[in-house]
Amino acid sequence: GAGVSQTPSNKVTEKGKYVELRCDPISGHTALYWYRQSLGQGPEFLIYFQGTGAADDSGLPNDRFFAVRPEGSVSTLKIQRTERGDSAVYLCASSGGAGREQGNTGELFFGEGSRLTVL
Amino acid sequence: KQEVTQIPAALSVPEGENLVLNCSFTDSAIYNLQWFRQDPGKGLTSLLLIQSSQREQTSGRLNASLDKSSGRSTLYIAASQPGDSATYLCAPDRLAFGKGNQVVVIP
Numbered sequence: 612g613a614g615v616s617q618t619p620s621n622k623v624t625e626k627g628k629y630v631e632l633r634c635d636p637i638s639g640h641t642a643l644y645w646y647r648q649s650l651g652q653g654p655e656f657l658i659y660f661q662g663t664g665a666a667d668d669s670g671l672p673n674d675r676f677f678a679v680r681p682e683g684s685v686s687t688l689k690i691q692r693t694e695r696g697d698s699a700v701y702l703c704a705s706s707g708g709a710g711r712e713q714g715n716t717g718e719l720f721f722g723e724g725s726r727l728t729v730l
Numbered sequence: 731k732q733e734v735t736q737i738p739a740a741l742s743v744p745e746g747e748n749l750v751l752n753c754s755f756t757d758s759a760i761y762n763l764q765w766f767r768q769d770p771g772k773g774l775t776s777l778l779l780i781q782s783s784q785r786e787q788t789s790g791r792l793n794a795s796l797d798k799s800s801g802r803s804t805l806y807i808a809a810s811q812p813g814d815s816a817t818y819l820c821a822p823d824r825l826a827f828g829k830g831n832q833v834v835v836i837p
Contacts, residue, residue: 615773644824646827651829652829653734653819653821653827653828653829653830654774654819654821654827655827656824656825656826656827659824659825667825670825702773702774704774704824706824717761717762717779717824718764718776718779719764719774719776719821719824720776721766721773721774721775721776722773723772723773724772724773
């Protein structure tokens, strides 16, 4: 696609429910990043994929959070047993690579985000 | 762990003034640094990317400088316009962001 696409744009759920957020990166981009952003804060890194594998998942806050990218394109962020503190905007970004390959600038392109509200 | 600080947190300027936004970071071993703009309720829009081997990048009224050894980057916006009102975020190496510089340009 022309840009990074995230769905749903808004999700309201009840405490304890399971949620999936989807990210469709720019076509051909091998690197994909998930962040979450709370009001007045900068994006907080969650996980980064290079191809199908999670190259760095050090930002995932706990084992309720999990992300997959089975075919190296679309990624899904999964949150189990949601808590009110999970309410935030979840942002996805993609780039041509990790930024350290020859000829790759590593420029990040973001989607519009998925706003999650846990009641 | 990379720590990023952006100063000032917020500023208001009259239209036509030049803007100077500062970003400092603790780990200077970066590959690149990217500046973004974020409008309320929206995602981040890439403005400029500076590779670690570069000292600055320019795009129109925007100029970003990078002093990797001292852990600093500055975004200059010349002749500000009301449409420049937004939050500006810097990100060294994609894994850490500052809280942003919230800018209001007064017509």
